Amino acid sequence: MSADPSFESIINQIKVDVVSPTHDLENAKQLEAVSRCFASELISVFPTKEMYEYATKASVGDAVWHDSSTEALEAHIAQLTGKEAALLVASGTMSNQLAVRTHLHQPPFSVICDGRSHINKYEAGGAALHTGAHTVPLMPSNGHHHLTLKDIRPHVVLGEDIHSAPTRLICLENTLDGLIFPQSDIVDICKFAHENGILVHLDGARLWHVAATTYIPMSVLCAPLDSVSLCFSKGLGAPMGTCLAGSKAFIQKAKWFRKAWGGGMRQTGIIAAAIAYALTYNFSQLPRVHALAKRLEQGLRDLGVRILSPAETCMLYYDPSPIGIGYQEIQDRAAALPQPIIAMGSRLVVHIQTTTEAIDDLLAVLRTLKENKLKDGFTPSPDLPVGPSGTDAERGYPTA
Structure with a gap:
């Protein structure tokens, strides 16, 4: 049965072809260009043919409900970081902002962070926008290398002084500007924070680099922290994706906010598989x-x-x-x-x-x-x- 001519016209209007016969050549040129680009590792050209071929074997479930490849990746990241659960999200910004929103329940509250950090400078004021949190950006006193407990302690707000927003969360970043945050300082900060009822989140977008340099297992690097965000496109070359890891209750609540923010993705198996390929073959580089x-x-x-x-x-x-x-x-x-x-x-x-x-x-x-x-x-x-x-x-x- 032939379609109505009016419907045929709409069909033809909707059709689109985004694959060009020259894409193979264009992609080869793009790879050559990024091999000579020092702006950011985010410009790396992936998936490669091998990554793509592996990704096409992934499950095609609905990740909001159930997708086996996505859940296998999340389970692996939870185990890798030594946390109870993990959640795949679209980007590092979303992961960090989900962490802040999920950790903080009722204003007033403040978040201490490095003044140079991604959360403070490059996430469009998300802590204030999504959570109503007051950020307290600090600069390290040790030659601008990394924050220490000595830097943080004077700015922590405890007690019932109604003039100040109490400190409920400390956000650290490792690496920051490519500099490695010494694990001993992270341990000291987390110990002090937990003794005072303060949570600690790590933007670990480039934590892979720390493990590759120090040979400290990811689970040890993440152990003192309440939550950690791990990016797969920075450094590892996955096309997209970040995992947020923490307790089961924390991740369940973060999943709720992810849905509310429009971040509930569907067939993410192909993304999870590309990430798995990056973890398996690119981390070692x-x-x-x-x-x-x-x-x-x-x-x-x-x-x-x-x-x-x-x-x-x-x-x-x-x-x-x-x-x-x-x-x-x-x-x-x-x-x-x-x-x-x-x-x-x-x-x-x-x-x-x-x-x-x-x-x-x-x-x-x-x-x-x-x-x-x-x-x-x-x-x-x-x-x-x-x-x-x-x-x-x-x-x-x-x-x-």
Whole structure:
């Protein structure tokens, strides 16, 4: 039976083809481009063919109700972190904000966090928007490396003083600006917090890098914490996804808020499988990533560039002004190469698709610019010590 002509017209209007015959070529070009991009590891090109093939074998259940691949991933993350349960959500921002909203029940309350943290600076004011929480951003006193109990204790609000919002939650981040938060300090902060009825959440978007560097198991890293957020696209190269882990009651409540915020996803098995592939095959590549970042740092030091924040894991911050160069000069010269390089501002991020050639070519750009400055009579500044990561203006283009 032929359809009514009017319906045929609507069918033809609705049809769409988003797969181009040139996509294979475009994807290959994109992979080459990201292998030479130092803006963020979030730009890595996944799924690869192998990841995609594995993902197509996943279950196709409704994850709001039941999907076996998704539930298997959540169970694995719960076991990996030593928590009772875990929940797959779309993004790290959603995971962090679910944690804040689920932990905090009734205002007034305040949340202590690092002033540079994702929760404070890059989540669109979500703590205030979703939870009505007052954030208390602090800056570390130890050269802007990480918060300590000494930094936090004076700002904790206890008691019944009606003029202040009582501290109900501390949010930490590991890594932050690529710097590893010492586990001993996390233990101290959590012990103090729990003794005073305060909960602790960790934005562990890049906690994989800590485990790969320190060889501390994820369960040990997460043990002192009440909840932890683990991102699969930062560093590991999954196309999307973050897991929030905590107690069963906490995750059940977070699932309720996830639904209320429109985050209840359906056929997530293919996402869970891509994440499983990333965990299985990409995590083991992180030591190579860290070695490349350290190679880049040493090359910059050899040129006389000031390191603002060292490459403890996958990223570093630098200041080229001691050799007379500005960030925009580097960006323009790098972008003009036959094989362009993307390097914006003071932050340089290395990821699993970064090539050694990209590292060497970026250093060559700075070397050429330095030589030109010397020819023009510029006198380099004396060597400067490692310093704090600085203000946003100094850091150029800080990104998530």
